[in-house]
Amino acid sequence: MANLGTFLILAAFVTASGAFAACLAGARLRRNSLVQGGIGLFHVITALLLVASSVIVHAFVIGDYRIKYVQHYSNDQQPLFYKLASYWGGLDGSLLFWATLLAVFGSVAVHINRDRYRTLVPYVAATIAVVQMFFLFLLALHRNPFETFLTTAPTAGEGLNPLLQNFYMAIHPPLLYLGFVGMTIPFAFGIAALATGQLDDAWLKAVRRWTMTAWLFLTVGLALGGLWAYEELGWGGYWGWDPVENAGLLPWFTGTAFLHSVMVQERRGMLKIWNVSLVITTFFLTIFGTFMTRSGVVQSMHAFGEDRELAMMFTAFMVMLLVVSFGLVIYRLPLLRSRNELDSIASREAAFLANNWILLFSAFLILFATMFPTLSEAVTGERLTVATPFFNKWMTPIGLALLFLTGVGPLLAWRKSSVENLRTQFLWPVLAALVFAGGTWALGVPLWGSAICFGLCAMVTTTIAQEFIRGASVRQRTTGTDLFTALVGLFARSRRRYAGYIVHLGIVLIFFGFAGNGLERDEQIGMVPGQQLSLPPYTVKFKALTVTRDARKQMITAELDVLKDGKLLTSMYPARWYFDGRENEPTTEVALRRGFSGDLYLVLAAFDVEKQMATIEARINPLINWIWFGVGIMVIGTGIALLPERALSFAAARVPENAVTTTLMLLLIVSIGSARLRAQHIVTPESSIIGAPRSDLEREIHKEIICMCGTCGRKLVGECTCATAAAMRNEIAALTANGKTRAEIIDYFVKKYGSQEVLGAPIDKGFNRLAWLFPYAVGAAGMILAAAMAFRWSRRRDEDRAEAGAEGGVEGGPTPAAKDLEARLDDELRDLD
């Protein structure tokens, strides 16, 4: 199998060079058959790499330890999920994964655009093929994941690092890769546009959606990385400005800049050179980030280790990339001349420009600081580093300035804002900012950083609310529907603009969470059972230190009671886990109590089992969950922006009045139904860890009975981490301790919950299944119903329009005044679309 894998990589390399040559030659000679052949080869690369990927996944699943890579990152004990995640757990595999993703993305992009952008597509395919060749070259010559042991192969694997055996960690790298790889597509279109000289707005239209998708993946990937660090590493923060983290942030900044400046080009025909350069820079930074973290150029806690040869190859590729791309830009400068000039500083273009400069500056500042040790060593021979304080010092004002522009930008008109215009637009936002900044400052929040941040958050929120209210009320007046319908109608009319506001709202929430950063408190103390630690408003009482084990690890757990105002709030269990075979690499298991106002974060920092002594670090992280919440809002906003054109057209329908309100109500009921279930899970402390069963009987029952909290998706009681499961396990322990038999215990639970639902495998299987399915079925049916109605309404609107057209376009409804208003609204709504 390993040989097959190696062969596939080589074959893919050859195919990629064939695709490149055929596409380029075909496009230049205008020979369509050649281009078609090249594109065919381009799809063959995808097929080959998908097979190569399945070969390595197969090797992981069956545990083929003759392959070095598999041996190093997997073992038999690992759950299937982490066996699969091991694919991208190391350098070689992650490169193959990268190449595969790129091939898939490339094929999709080329396929979708094959007719619409007929002239661009061959160049797009050729560009992607070149990038592909680079990665395949690395894989074939230097970093072959299919390398086998030459002599006797070990029979067991070393296993994935325990720290990486975490849900977030398993899905965070693929998301980041999706973001990185996705940025290749806009780059390829940019190069194609430069090569063909078709530098009008067509290529921008083709890449807008791709950039947004890649940006979305990047955003979520970064957030998950932060969440992982926060929950798994136990140092209480989520971002440490490590080179690896920064590598993901750099293209995010330039990508964000591009998403904004695109609008200026679409609307005003300005910034053409800028846009094409941003696309190139973003792609370059994804490659540079990979180079930085994988070649050992920069010292990092989680770099892949030093690899001079890889560094050389990357350097050569990057130099070529820069020379060719910017060479093309310079060659095409005459075609990139701006159609307009900046009219005024108080215009939306100017705000976008400022936002772009700041974003670009942040990217290069972070790049500079990350590379600083290497640069200083090269220049002075002295290795100097800058650390977190440097980043925080610089990024705080930069972040606040960006937040400020988020609030200001939408308030300014294109071209030039009049004084009158400025006054009406800015009155409420500025007022809100002053009130909130002043108010929080008066309450003792430090002004710099936190209070200003709160003020700006208030300002941006007011801006967004004002935009929605004004837009919706104008729409309500002209279309005569209710407020909800008008609101959704706004999205239908100008999806990108209002979806953008939702993304901005997410940003505001994230900053709100950042502001809590300055208000955190922590306390650490060594305790014996009975002693307590005080961190107002909480008191943490140390009860016991227990040693338990399960099939894969030994667990040292501190049992703590958390009291608030003298009343017991909950019990929390921070722990350290020692995985078998990796005893000297314990993992810290943080105990977390989440809340809107902040988290209580407990870490077992050190312990002594014999003395029953534990050192606990307790920490309050205010507002931190708003960050994750904000990212969620950003995802929703981006999702709306990515919806196909017609998706919201039903809201623009006029026929069934208040239709949208009904639809929304329906959706709301459905979603609240499930949200209530979810919410329960959030309230229960996720911290309780699973105590190992003390007898075989207990272990057996843990596998037969399921958790009854109703939110865990019917997990086995022995696997679930929620509080209900913990209580049930205690019950089981008590029953076995009383000498009850298996049948008696099961009987007890069936009686207690009144049905066999509590059993993992119920006796009357079919019917019970159906009963559990019921709520889900109702939810799904509601969704389908809503979608079907929406679809019908939107169809009817089309028919109406056709009828209206047949009658000569006479509409009875709107008065001339309303028409005038609507024309104005339309004009305003077209702003960004």
Add this chain to the structure above:
Amino acid sequence: MNKKTSRALVSVLIVGGTLTVLLARSVREDSQFYKHVDEVMNAPDAWYGKKLQLHGFVVDKSISWVPEKLDYRFTVKNGDQTVSASYTGIVPDGFKDGAEVVLTGKLTPAGFVVAPGGVSAKCPSKYEEQKRAGR
């Protein structure tokens, strides 16, 4: 050169200049020397009081600590030179005998005083995301 271009040029120069000056100053303030133990301990006098990131390996069985207070004392070695280090706080999971560590702090005649959260452990195997002790 027309008026508009010159105005733009001047503002770019002013903003760019200010940023550069600020950047240079804060780099000087916040930067630390990144040194291996032997580089520093060959001539320790020159390094007293300077902000340092010290790269080395924890000497086997040199870690002693007071659990109640999280006070750690240990020896770090690189090449043929060693230095004793003291630290109070939480150490990362990877901190153990023989671990490759980077310590942030200051050198004093009594040994290396590690700043709070200044212990970072480097993981020996590749692509191991390693935890930090502080920020």
